[in-house]
Amino acid sequence: MELDLTDEQRMLGDAVNSLLDKRYDANARLKLLESDDGWSRELWKQYAELGLLGLTFDEQYGGAGMGVGELAVVMEAFGRALVLEPFLATVVLGGQLVAAAGTPEQKAALLPGVASGETLLAFAAVEPGSRWSLTDIATTASPAGDGWELTGEKIAVVGGDSAEHLLVTARTPDDVVGLFLVSGADVARDTYRMQDGLGAADVVLSSAPAQALGSPADALDHIESVLDVATAVLCAESVGAMDRMLWLTVDYLKTRVQFGQPIAVFQALQHRASDMFVSLEQARSMALLARLALADDDVAERRRSVAAAKIQIDVSARHISQEAIQLHGGIGMTMEYPVGHYAKRTALIAKTFADTDALVEAVGADGGLIAER
Amino acid sequence: MDIALSKQERAFAERMRTFFSTEIPAEIRDRLGRGGHTTREDIVTSQRIMNEHGLAVPHWPVEWGGQDWTPVQRHLWSEEMLLAHVPPPLAFNSAMVGPVIATFGSEDLKARFLPKTANLDIWWCQGFSEPNAGSDLASLKTTAVREGDDYIVNGQKTWTTLAQWADWIFCLVRTDPEAKKQRGISFLLIDMSTPGVTVRPIRLIDGGFEVNEVFFEDVRVPADQLVGEENSGWDYAKFLLGNERTGVAAVGQTKARVLRIKRLAAQTNSGGRPLLDDPLFRARLTKLEVELTALEMSVLRVLNTEAKIGPGKPDPVSSVLKLKGSELQQEATELLVDVLGPSGLAYRESADVPDGFAALPEGALDALPTYFNWRKASIYSGSSEVQRTIIAKAILKL
Ligand SMILES: Cc1cc2nc3c(=O)[nH]c(=O)nc-3n(C[C@H](O)[C@H](O)[C@H](O)COP(=O)(O)OP(=O)(O)OC[C@H]3O[C@@H](n4cnc5c(N)ncnc54)[C@H](O)[C@@H]3O)c2cc1C
Numbered sequence: 001m002e003l004d005l006t007d008e009q010r011m012l013g014d015a016v017n018s019l020l021d022k023r024y025d026a027n028a029r030l031k032l033l034e035s036d037d038g039w040s041r042e043l044w045k046q047y048a049e050l051g052l053l054g055l056t057f058d059e060q061y062g063g064a065g066m067g068v069g070e071l072a073v074v075m076e077a078f079g080r081a082l083v084l085e086p087f088l089a090t091v092v093l094g095g096q097l098v099a100a101a102g103t104p105e106q107k108a109a110l111l112p113g114v115a116s117g118e119t120l121l122a123f124a125a126v127e128p129g130s131r132w133s134l135t136d137i138a139t140t141a142s143p144a145g146d147g148w149e150l151t152g153e154k155i156a157v158v159g160g161d162s163a164e165h166l167l168v169t170a171r172t173p174d175d176v177v178g179l180f181l182v183s184g185a186d187v188a189r190d191t192y193r194m195q196d197g198l199g200a201a202d203v204v205l206s207s208a209p210a211q212a213l214g215s216p217a218d219a220l221d222h223i224e225s226v227l228d229v230a231t232a233v234l235c236a237e238s239v240g241a242m243d244r245m246l247w248l249t250v251d252y253l254k255t256r257v258q259f260g261q262p263i264a265v266f267q268a269l270q271h272r273a274s275d276m277f278v279s280l281e282q283a284r285s286m287a288l289l290a291r292l293a294l295a296d297d298d299v300a301e302r303r304r305s306v307a308a309a310k311i312q313i314d315v316s317a318r319h320i321s322q323e324a325i326q327l328h329g330g331i332g333m334t335m336e337y338p339v340g341h342y343a344k345r346t347a348l349i350a351k352t353f354a355d356t357d358a359l360v361e362a363v364g365a366d367g368g369l370i371a372e373r
Numbered sequence: 374m375d376i377a378l379s380k381q382e383r384a385f386a387e388r389m390r391t392f393f394s395t396e397i398p399a400e401i402r403d404r405l406g407r408g409g410h411t412t413r414e415d416i417v418t419s420q421r422i423m424n425e426h427g428l429a430v431p432h433w434p435v436e437w438g439g440q441d442w443t444p445v446q447r448h449l450w451s452e453e454m455l456l457a458h459v460p461p462p463l464a465f466n467s468a469m470v471g472p473v474i475a476t477f478g479s480e481d482l483k484a485r486f487l488p489k490t491a492n493l494d495i496w497w498c499q500g501f502s503e504p505n506a507g508s509d510l511a512s513l514k515t516t517a518v519r520e521g522d523d524y525i526v527n528g529q530k531t532w533t534t535l536a537q538w539a540d541w542i543f544c545l546v547r548t549d550p551e552a553k554k555q556r557g558i559s560f561l562l563i564d565m566s567t568p569g570v571t572v573r574p575i576r577l578i579d580g581g582f583e584v585n586e587v588f589f590e591d592v593r594v595p596a597d598q599l600v601g602e603e604n605s606g607w608d609y610a611k612f613l614l615g616n617e618r619t620g621v622a623a624v625g626q627t628k629a630r631v632l633r634i635k636r637l638a639a640q641t642n643s644g645g646r647p648l649l650d651d652p653l654f655r656a657r658l659t660k661l662e663v664e665l666t667a668l669e670m671s672v673l674r675v676l677n678t679e680a681k682i683g684p685g686k687p688d689p690v691s692s693v694l695k696l697k698g699s700e701l702q703q704e705a706t707e708l709l710v711d712v713l714g715p716s717g718l719a720y721r722e723s724a725d726v727p728d729g730f731a732a733l734p735e736g737a738l739d740a741l742p743t744y745f746n747w748r749k750a751s752i753y754s755g756s757s758e759v760q761r762t763i764i765a766k767a768i769l770k771l
Contacts, residue, residue, distance in 0.1 A: 126715045128731040131643055153731055156715045190727050195720045195741045202719075204729050258509040268758060322703075325748045329507050329756065330532045330584075333577050333749055340578030344745065347710075351718055355711060357653040 003288060005073065013073045015050060019043075020081035026338045032084055033197050037162065039084040044117050053091050054115025057099055061111035068229050072236040072291045079240025082341055084197055086120060088237075089159025092230050094121025097167050101179055101214040101222035110165065110181075122163035124154035124203055125223070132354045134169060134223060135177050141170035141210065148172075148212060150180055150205040158352075160201030161191035167213060168205065169223070178216025179223060182208050196345040225299075227353055228306045232290035235306075235313045238349045239280070239287045241342045242317055245324040246276050248339055252328055272327060276320050283316035304366050307359045314356045317346035377673050378445070385446055389453035396422050397459045406458035406633070408739035413496075413538045420462045420493040429462045430491045434475050437487045444676040448619060455625030456632075465497040465534075466490045468617050470543045473560065473609050477601035486562070500530040500544035500563075500587060501610065508759055510545070511554040511607065515589060517546035517561055519596065524548075524561060526569075526592040532753070536572045536585040539565050545610055548603050560606035562598040569593070577749075579742035580720060614755065615687025618679060619672045621754060622698035627665055630705040634658065637736055638712050648712060657711075661704050668697050689767035692760040699750035699757065706744040713740045 005013065023043060032040055047053050055070055057063025064070075071092065078087060095114045098107055098121070113119030130136045139152025150170050160166065166182045188204040213219065250273055253264035263269055290309035296302040321343035325332035332339045350356065363369065375383060394402070401415050423429040424438065432447055433439035442450070454461055462468075471490045474482055489495045506513040515528025526546060536542065542563050549557030563570065569592035574582045601609055635658070638649040648654055675690050682688075710717055716733065717740040724733050751757040765771040 128716065128734075129642055131641075131714050133644060136642075136644070155731075156718050188727065188729060190730050193720045194718050195745075197720075200719065202726070202730055206729070257505070258507060258512070260509075260512075266758075268761070322748065326751055326757070329752055330502070330749075333746075333752065335576040335578055335580070340745065344578065347741070347744070348718055351710075351715065355714060357651065357711070361653060 003292075005069075009070055009073045012070055013077055016052070016074055016077040017080070019046060019050070020077060020083065024081040024083065026341075029082060029084065029338075029341075030336075038193060038197060038199050039086065044085050047085065047087070048115065048117030051115075052087070053117050054095070054111065055091065057095060057111045057115055058107075061099075061107050062115035063111065068233065068294045069291055071229070072233045072287070075233040076236040076240040076287075079237035079242075079345070080244050082241065082244075082338070082345055086122070086159035086162060086199065088198075088230070088234070089122045089163065090114060090120050092233055093123040093226065094159075094163070094165075094167055096226045096229060097121075097123060097179065097222065098213065100226055101219055103214055106181070106211075106213060119165065120159065120163045121165050121167060122157050122159035122201075124157040124160060124166045124168040126156045127153060128155055132358045134220065134227075137169060137171060137177065139168065139170040139205065141172045141178055141180055141212075141216070143173070144207075144209070148180055148210040149207045150182060150210045151207055152205055154203045154205075156194070156200060157203055158194065158198055158200045160189065160203055161199035166203065168203075168210065169219075170210075172216050174216070176216050177220050177223075179213045179219035180210040180216075181213050182210045194348060196348040197341070198348075224303070228303055229294055231306050231310050231353055232287075232294050234349050234352060235283075235287040235290045235309050238313045238317050238346050239284050241346050241349075242280050242283055242320045245320050245339055245342045245346075246273070246280050248342075249273060249276065249324045249327050252331075256329075269327060272323055276323050279316040279319045283313050283320075286312035300366065304363055304369065307354075307363050308369055310354070311356055311359045311363065314346075314350035314359075317350060321346050377670070378449075382445055382449065386449040386453055389450050390457065392426065392428065393454055393457035393459050396426065397457070401460065402458040405460065406629075407735050408633070408743070411460050413535075416460045416463055417493050417496075419460045420467075423462060424492045429493075430467045430471060433467075433471055433487070433491070437471075437475055437483065438491045444619075444679040445673070448672065448676055451620060452625040452628075455623075456629050458629060463493060463496065464617075465499050465539075465543075466493060466495070468620065469499060469613050470497050470562075472616050473543070473600060473613050476612065477560075477605075477609050479597075481597065482562075482600065495541050496535075496539045498533050498536045498539035498542045498565075498587075500533055500542040502532045503529060504531050508756060510610070511558070513545055513547060513558065515544065515546050516550065517548050517559060517594065519548070522596050524594045524596055524599070526561070526563065526589045526594055528589050530587040530589075531584075532575075533572075533585045533587045534583055536565070536587050537574060537582065541565060542570075542587065543600075545606050548606075552604060555607040557604055558606040558610070559603050560600040560609045561594060562600065563589075563592065563594050567592050567594065577746060579746040581742065581746065611687070615691070618688050618691040619675050619694060621691060622668055622672050622694035623702050623750075624665065624669045624672055624698065627698070627701050627705050630702070630709065631658070631662060631665065633736075634705065634708050634712055637709070637734070641712055641714070641734075643714075654708075654711065658708060661701065661708065664697070665701050668694065668701060671697075689763055692755070692763040692767075695755060696751075696757050696760040696764075702750050703744075703747050706740075706747045709736055709740045710744050713737060717741050 051064045054063035055066050059065045098110045141148045168180050168182050186208040189201040191201040194200045256263050286309035290306045293302045293305035324339045430438050431440035503513050517524040517526045544561050546561050548559040569590040571588045573586045575584045639647050641648040643651050713736050
């Protein structure tokens with residue numbers, strides 16, 4: 001058994017944390033939020049230089065050839081700093097989808113640009129009526145010339161505000177859900193920020209020219225595998241955010257004075273902070289399970305473990321974020337103070353790809369986790 | 374909760390329902406029922422209509438516009454109002470400063486302020502909390518020093534809700550720096566347009582502006598704007614906070630939220646069936662309804678006691694109502710977020726979408742901001758921790 005990070009992973013984490021410690025204090029982040037893009041293209045270049053944007057891609061495509069464990073290390077650091085750059089959209093989702101589903105030509109055309117920071121991608125799967133289902137969708141793909149045409153609407157496309165290329169799910173005439181590459185220039189976009197500050201868009205496709213990413217018949221398997229990875233690394237991001245919420249709260253309890261003493265002396269509050277720590281440990285353990293599960297060849301087991309991890313993550317994040325705000329009192333409710341921003345990010349993570357009920361239902365229907373030997 | 378009500382009480386509730394659903398403009402009620410923002414104008418309009426019919430301040434003395442109602446009637450008035458999505462009378466006026474002036478103010482102050490307070494010709498805000506005086510309110514430091522016929526006020530209040538809309542602020546100020554904490558505090562009424570008063574908005578995590586810092590720099594306040602006696606302000610503040618025994622449970626508001634959740638969940642597709650039929654969702658919703666009904670029965674029990682012991686005496690059981698009530702309000706906001714699912718994650722200021730895009734589902738704009746915003750319910754008006762301490766000390770005698 002080996003649960004610790006490798007030396008390389010630890011070095012990677014240190015490098016990312018030290019960059020973010022310098023560049024991502026709460027004020028710098030607030031400024032970024034108020035800027036037009038809402039994130040920093042200059043930092044994006046630095047991520048590229050550190051090799052983060054091609055972390056898991058093959059070296060022949062400009063990547064670093066690392067595993068998803070490294071991706072989790074980066075995402076935990078990003079969670080601690082509440083990074084706003086479109087890393088989830090472009091690298092975790094977009095890049096990995098292309099790497100998994102794309103033809104060699106498509107990979108060669110897209111991945112080097114992602115790795116070098118020039119190309120931004122986004123994954124467009126959710127629709128007004130689809131809720132969490134990848135297949136309950138109305139967007140259609142019809143063959144047209146050498147390629148395809150897509151018609152439909154996608155919502156909550158994270159990174160969809162800035163992406164040059166969208167990876168869009170659509171139903172083909174053969175009734176399979178395929179994955180298609182669409183140029184951002186060929187769709188109508190309604191751009192906005194998500195509640196956590198990340199850029200996003202709703203997208204309308206009206207006979208938008210598209211090419212299939214790999215073969216439509218294989219797309220769903222690839223998407224589900226990439227979403228397992230993405231869910232596992234979101235768990236890591238959430239743990240990073242929860243860790244910060246806990247320690248911000250602990251530090252605040254020690255400095256806030258009411259009734260003539262630091263409120264940390266009140267045992268009622270000490271116990272609450274202890275419970276937050278317990279929740280964090282549960283989350284950390286399950287994020288680890290999710291990361292280890294990604295190496296599991298048994299798809300069903302992998303998926304069940306990742307889903308279970310996400311349930312624990314979301315339960316812990318709900319508890320920790322609500323308590324973090326509560327124990328801060330009024331200050332925790334303000335935009336100026338970081339705790340609320342962490343609470344918002346973790347709340348959105350809990351509503352990314354699936355919600356807790358959907359995951360509970362899936363894990364339960366699959367027989368749960370504890371099996372007779 | 375009809376089971377517990379008498380025939381007369383039920384008829385009274387019916388009368389209130391008719392009033393609210395016919396006299397308050399449907400435009401306001403419909404918009405608020407769909408989660409729209411309450412504007413200053415909405416509150417003013419609705420309070421003035423109520424006041425015209427003698428329904429804005431029923432718990433005040435009859436001579437100042439109150440009604441000779443039983444506690445249960447007052448409760449039903451509030452319930453029906455909230456269930457009809459009517460913006461309630463501004464609490465700072467009707468529940469806070471009004472009763473204090475009516476009980477402790479001079480005849481002059483009453484005549485000068487109460488009619489305008491009832492009619493919302495004056496918009497009040499509450500200047501109690503300070504940066505270093507939150508739960509420990511009695512440690513407040515804003516000073517008022519007597520100089521001839523005036524007080525000179527210096528200091529800072531914070532978290533002042535809707536100070537940006539307010540004409541006047543009622544403040545707790547320190548008039549005797551030598552006296553023990555609670556003893557040196559007075560209750561002062563200050564015109565927000567007095568030179569030296571400045572308001573700085575604070576943005577909350579939901580993106581909205583509802584609280585402010587209010588600064589006082591050598592603000593000259595006529596001494597006749599002191600309520601009651603100098604250095605007795607703490608007693609008036611305690612009266613003010615204890616005055617609202619059952620409204621703190623917010624049962625009507627949470628019921629209205631539950632009804633909206635049910636309506637929207639019935640319209641939301643979840644894997645081929647309405648979300649309302651999803652057993653996991655339904656289980657959580659039903660548990661909330663059970664807890665809310667228990668809370669409502671607790672409210673009725675407190676009202677029943679109040680009818681016997683009379684108004685104005687704080688009942689520590691109201692701490693149970695505040696504690697549980699804010700928890701259930703918060704849970705309801707979470708369920709609405711769950712209903713919206715991926716449609717509720719965008720930060721949008723308006724429901725307008727470009728041509729060709731699907732209309733946003735109801736709740737898309739307000740579900741998550743309300744969830745974040747409502748974390749306040751367990752912080753203000755005595756945090757949940759403060760309520761637990763009251764239960765432990767005042768009821769359990771621990
Ligand atoms: C949205 C909003 C609107 C508000 N509107 C107004 C307004 O209009 N006017 C006004 O005057 N005030 C207003 N308040 C202020 C509110 O009353 C205070 O926030 C509240 O009193 C808590 O004080 P604090 O924020 O300083 O937290 P603190 O008192 O610093 O408390 C921090 C944490 O410690 C806990 N704690 C403190 N003491 C103890 C103890 N002895 N034992 C156990 N736990 C303890 C608290 O419960 C809290 O969890 C508002 C607050 C908010 C959030």
